[in-house]
Amino acid sequence: MKQKSTSQSAFFNLRVLIGLFVVLTGVFLAVIGLGTFSGLTASSAKAQQKARIITNPPNALVPAGFDCSQIRALGIDRQDNLRAGAIMIACGEAQGGSASNFAELMQQALAATPLAYGGTDVNLITGTDSGSHITQSETFSWRNPNNPNEIVVAYNDSRGVFASPINISGASVSEDGGATFTRLTAANGQSPFQNTFGDPVALFNVPTSTWFAIFLDPACGGQGIGAYKTTTPSNPNGWVHSCVHNGSSDDRESGWADNNPSSPFFGNMYVSWNNFADGGSLRVRFSTDNGGTWTERQLAPPSPFIRDVQITGDLATGTVYVAGMNEGGGGTGGPRSNKIYRSTDGGNTWTNTFTSANFTGPSDGSTCTSNSYFATIFTGYWRHMGWGEPAAVNNVVHYVYAQHGTGADPADVYYIR
Known part of the structure; x- marks a missing residue:
């Protein structure tokens, strides 16, 4: 009971x-x-x-x-x-990042043993790097061909996001062939590239022995392309400002300098970018007077949108190439195609010499959680559209890029020439 x-x-x-x-x-x-x-x-x-x-x-x-x-x-x-x-x-269209526990753990481990990983890897971010904005990204490096010990690496640097004026561009300089680097820091604790938005390019002009650090620049039309130049890169007080292009919506610039004395275009400098003031046309500016003035050419119209991937030049002939990508409207479904544009007259005229067959971009089927235009790998975490890297010598162009692999393989690296 x-x-x-x-x-x-x-x-x-x-x-x-x-x-x-x-x-x-x-x-x-x-x-x-x-x-x-x-x-x-x-x-x-x-x-x-x-x-x-x-x-x-x-x-x-x-x-x-x-x-x-x-x-x-x-x-x-x-x-x-x-x-x-x-x-x-x-605008609430994307979520800001935050440090994960894993990232914090890795930062602590690297701080305790900074050279334990990579062996000969060298830390470019020297000096004190404290506070909440300590992120660097998107490097662009160049070496002085007349002095191989002199190397400049430009990058995005968030330490000056609240500086006045804003300064989220940086650079580190080596005078010993890359054995050590010094992060450029002015007396105000920021880089010498004040009032810039990052997106780095670093070039050396041999005829004048002048370095150029190029970034998106609000002083050049709101969001144009600005340049800081110097003959003494290690001196943070020696960089002088100028504008490459006055624009309101420039994006993803790239650069190349022809430093071959036997080239018919020796000394020319080139900068490519997308101009979103008209919807995203692909453009190039080139200078024949060591950065004093710049002449502009349009390579592709705003539609279909062709992404500026990278500009480069032939080390032997001086022919210049721009790698672009038709992203097919973005996301994971739009077919991608690679494009190569070529100039054989120092940047004055350009021809689309190569368009690949359509291919599926690298992705695991997801898009970026903060912006669905960009495809991702690892379910919304790692943004990747398949942009590649061109190189050219003796009229042979080499290009590596990424696309979806065979079957369920989300991404593989491919090579074409």
């Missing part, structure tokens, strides 16, 4: 608990219906509405008064630069 009574009691208690749960659920829904949470809902909606026009920018990367409804019309979602990313975050 005891056992029977216990069983009945347990069954009764279970029914009571279920009944209470149903009642509480009803009360909760009723409370929502009566508007107890309406203030929260209204405030969230209000915040989203306010975010459509940015009235209080979180930092200098985001322009005050920016209309978030214009993101796609302006091509912000297709741009690759830090300013575009900051605008996407401010």
